Amino acid sequence: QVQLVQSGAEVKKPGSSVKVSCKASGATSSDYIISWVRQAPGQGLEWMGRIIPILGIANYTQKFQGRVTITADKSTSTAYMELSTLTSEDTAIYYCARESGIYCSSSNCFGGYFQYWGQGTLVTVSS
């Protein structure tokens, strides 16, 4: 069974950066696609981006373009999400999730579903 274990809660100052990790264990493959989804307090789910190790690329949603970087370390089966220039509106739970059933080309991915989720990492941005 796949498990995704995320790093612990963070408290950050406005303007700083945060880096959250997501380590996969179980039936793992370094080529699995990992997405990052966040959920602000009392709000819905918001996809931020994904890492596609087999293509060596990452996709980001436009809202976070230029502020988020998603990477992966194949040797340790760990994905990372770094978000910079934090504001109070970035206070949220950040989840990593493995996308199963997905097909990706260099221009698009489709068909995926978030089958396995990390436990979530609370990031609080406060002065």
Add this chain to the structure above:
Amino acid sequence: DIQMTQSPSSLSASVGDRVTITCRASQSINGYLNWYQQKPGKVPNLLISAASTLQSGVPSRFSGSGSGTDFTLTISSLQPEDFATYYCQQSYTTPPRFGQGTKVDIK
């Protein structure tokens, strides 16, 4: 980007009720539609993929249907453990956007 709109945003129902949640895409997404359940303080859980494929371990009272732009999640007989928020999510194109959620609570 494809926008996903769920209705209703919330509903109150009783144990044993049949519940239907609707999800509409701003353009055709064929059958690339997934449903998730999230209980308070918990991680989202995948219920249905590709509009109608029930995930392993998910009770058969849950079902999904639809294609194109209109999809439904149906709970045939609501159970106490089903009170939660439900999200649809399109996977036809990037970004894989979620609906705003439908909260199902006790009448």
